[in-house]
Amino acid sequence: MTTRVRDAQATRARILKAAVREFARHGFSGARGERVARAARSSERMVYYYFASKEGLFRAALESVYASLRDAESTVRLDEAEPLEALESFCRFVWDYYLKHPEFIGLVNTENLHQARHLRRSPQLDELVSPVVGQLGALLERGQQAGVMRAGVDPAQLYLAIASLGYFYLSNQHTLSAVLGRDLLAPGHLQAHWLAAVQMIRRFVAL
Amino acid sequence: MTTRVRDAQATRARILKAAVREFARHGFSGARGERVARAARSSERMVYYYFASKEGLFRAALESVYASLRDAESTVRLDEAEPLEALESFCRFVWDYYLKHPEFIGLVNTENLHQARHLRRSPQLDELVSPVVGQLGALLERGQQAGVMRAGVDPAQLYLAIASLGYFYLSNQHTLSAVLGRDLLAPGHLQAHWLAAVQMIRRFVAL
Amino acid sequence: MTTRVRDAQATRARILKAAVREFARHGFSGARGERVARAARSSERMVYYYFASKEGLFRAALESVYASLRDAESTVRLDEAEPLEALESFCRFVWDYYLKHPEFIGLVNTENLHQARHLRRSPQLDELVSPVVGQLGALLERGQQAGVMRAGVDPAQLYLAIASLGYFYLSNQHTLSAVLGRDLLAPGHLQAHWLAAVQMIRRFVAL
């Protein structure tokens, strides 16, 4: 009994994981149920058994990547290190997450192509929203009181700026690499970009 | 005869325009030849007549949006106004272009999903690259000499930063609006974002 | 224990009743096990538990509607009233039964589509045949002796004629209503039809 349930959950999890990859790589329309089934070492039938439709599978995949990001963000502590250090750590964390989780970028881009249709309808939407913006606000407050950050910075805008600098660079790495004629993911270029980006964020909140 | 040729070119142009919209809205796999044909008031057969395949049509659409951006950027003058003013104008120009041309964002995102496969193979690639990064370099030089900009800023990185702050915000407007619970395209929020972004860019190049 | 058995039988009965409706409404191929299960407030699995297969369920449903008709017909008395009155009463009874039991018509039509495959194989076939034809024969005899009916009327043919006039009208009510441009089930039209039909039957057996 327990074994079967565990198997069932394992199969479901394998399918979901494969779906995340498939949708991230090929978008919604380009995703193939058969590839998902094969990658999950299961059958196309099971995909429909657990997720009812291609759309249902996509919704689950999308929720899954948002939940993973939120879980990862929930481990971040912004209240311990010195404010500017904490801010830099957070930037590095966010960018590293994007770098290590291309499936997040792929799924979010796909969802934007669909005008966030699935996300808006998700009953889990509230749970998926990360509390990290609030923590950034507290950090800005602390930095101000420590005399190392200026007043008047909107935490949400700060978050967007940090996200922008990492997301855009990685999401568009292929066209940018082609157009600029250099491999943006080569360690040297990546380092240089993070350095410039950190500097930008620091200067943005500096006095 | 001339009329016929002009008609032929006009048909081709209508198909191309319709294809740009279609690919931008639905991605490559989601795009439908029939919708392109209908929107162009032509037939599916004509699409193949002029562009040989769906891939050929996408390539042409992609080249078309890059060419349009390059043409627009070629009208920009960065050597006339006071350096910091010129920089801000350029930011506003770029962001306004993204705002007014969602099809550019849509096609570029789609091309990145495909790892820039089409762009890399395009024989027109060099022609599509905008000379604007060079102009930004000259502007930085001028700003330095005028004593209002610091040394050591990579023009390409500056360009990426400007692009990031506009592109990310617009490309991800739907998911961000859903997650943050506010309409990012509402005039107030848009203004506030551009303001913060300009400030960020200015502080980045400032002494 | 008794309760459990009664519950089991109740579940079986609910499934059977739901199946009768489902097959009558959608035919054999169009019937859905899931709808039967839901309508019976049971599970698809239980349907198979009690009836083994879709075909088994259909057979049971078919036998059930024939048994119901036979039970209803068994209450009819043709030997009491004045012969022509009794005949008219019988017509009214048959037609009223068809009217009130559309599921009978639906299942019988479906079974005919399948060339009575299930009925012919039913071991209960003999039990399902109504003794009403025999009673009609006796009635004809009585009418003859009373000098109000002619000789030479085949009771089976009389039965078929009565059935025809009701069954055809109700079974084909939808196409006929569409073609004739009037609602055949509207009280006025229904009354008029029964009246004409009764007259037809009376004139058929009259001297």
Next chain:
Amino acid sequence: MTTRVRDAQATRARILKAAVREFARHGFSGARGERVARAARSSERMVYYYFASKEGLFRAALESVYASLRDAESTVRLDEAEPLEALESFCRFVWDYYLKHPEFIGLVNTENLHQARHLRRSPQLDELVSPVVGQLGALLERGQQAGVMRAGVDPAQLYLAIASLGYFYLSNQHTLSAVLGRDLLAPGHLQAHWLAAVQMIRRFVAL
């Protein structure tokens, strides 16, 4: 060119003919696109090319059998022979049509299962309605004036009665044969039935 067009029409016609058979034999849900394609010596793809969907194919099949009946009925002359003779001829014609065109009965039954959904939506509905009821009215008039038919017979009801007696017998031949224990289509029984039916109709309109 002409050849191709003829081929195209021939293919379409073969598919339609095969569809009529398939739907008549198996109902809507039971009908298989693949069987239609095979019987028409064509491909399943062509079925969709010409008829867009299973529903479109059914609609076309249904309209086709109604059109065939109307065409056949349009050849009938009710104004030449002696009134009662003409009426009997008409009965024989109708019943013979049902007998020779089981696909008509099959499709009409299927359409009634679907509550005439397709027929009601058919833009050709008016064209499909046979003018034969009007002709029956004229015949009744003529019979009256000739002093061989009574007044007060509704031509539509007469038509329904004639149709009932043939349609019911043939449509339900399989269940009736099983229940009555005799083959209703055996020449002897068929003859006897037509005889009784003609008598019934004659007596119905007689003085």
Next chain:
DNA sequence: GATGAATGAGGGTTCATTCAT
């Protein structure tokens, strides 16, 4: 006796493309 989990086979339909003038 009763039931949740799983599934092979095939269903209708669409897609991008080619044929044949």
Next chain:
DNA sequence: GATGAATGAACCCTCATTCAT
């Protein structure tokens, strides 16, 4: 140069049913 007719290959999905306790 331009176009109507035709199509092979998949695609998403559903159905009736069985497995395994």
